[in-house]
């Protein structure tokens with residue numbers, strides 16, 4: 001039986017094995033592994049790509065967000081508005097500063113943070129908003145920025161899933177006061193290990209993050225801050241430079257596959273991704289919704305189609321956030337029960353996408369009607 005992987009990193013790396021090996025040898029032969037020319041070059045290239053003045057490479061996406069919140073002075077007792085249905089790292093970064101993550105529900109169509117709910121959640125202790133460009137689709141940034149301006153709040157994008165994604169023609173990572181991103185191997189721009197970056201036009205924030213990532217030190221053995229050790233390393237930066245050059249091409253392939261899914265999964269009873277006119281998403285994930293999700297997933301598995309649930313348990317239902325256990329966040333909970341991510345990667349073939357479509361269409365349960373079944377009466 002044909003097997004369709006959810007995401008096959010080996011396939012991606014087979015395509016660029018030569019350039020990756022060349023990058024590896026360049027760093028190996030240089031004898032320089034931390035904070036050197038590769039990191040500097042990557043930071044300049046990625047800042048230019050995103051349309052911001054400063055990029056600071058760090059150890060991972062969680063640290064990128066944590067260091068940014070620190071750089072803005074977010075601390076004990078401050079409230080930070082976060083999506084109720086995000087990956088937990090968004091919340092953890094806030095908690096690591098001693099601040100309080102305040103969950104805000106998403107829009108049901110886009111799964112991105114709901115600006116109306118956002119405005120309603122603001123209190124005198126609110127300091128910042130973290131919109132997440134979930135699945136690679138930008139949040140409604142103009143509306144969010146306008147709310148932030150009215151209340152003097154900082155806006156920090158979580159762009160971990162959105163490298164290359166555009167909002168009204170502007171690149172994710174350049175849409176707020178600053179952004180955190182991740183180069184976890186499975187992201188659209190992924191390293192061969194952990195990595196992350198901070199993006200901003202604010203020179204003083206970039207400088208503060210540079211200090212914090214390196215023991216609070218600017219001059220060797222002189223320490224101004226109680227900092228951390230969380231740096232992007234030379235090897236990962238060299239690999240990322242190879243991949244950055246291909247990012248637009250790879251995102252375009254994801255868009256082609258998403259178009260196939262969206263065209264061919266109409267009238268299957270699944271709720272398909274809804275893309276606002278101002279969004280040009282990069283399809284980190286292609287997420288469908290089904291009230292019969294678990295049976296659909298089992299059926300797809302039987303057909304050789306691997307799927308993943310992003311995410312099965314919302315942060316407020318996690319053991320580490322037991323103080324939120326009485327919170328009622330019905331949308332986050334419903335999404336956790338209904339979302340399913342279909343296979344998506346730049347090297348998924350159109351034949352494989354068609355196999356995924358056929359597998360969904362052959363699902364007998366509710367939420368996956370037969371291909372030629374007439375539409376129910378709609379008025």
Ligand SMILES: *Cc1c(COP(=O)(O)O)cnc(C)c1O
Pocket residue numbers: 060061062063086087089090132158160161181182183184194195196
């Ligand atoms: C991956 C991810 C992160 C965390 O990035 P790491 O590099 O794994 O620490 C944060 N937020 C979102 C939305 C992510 O998808």
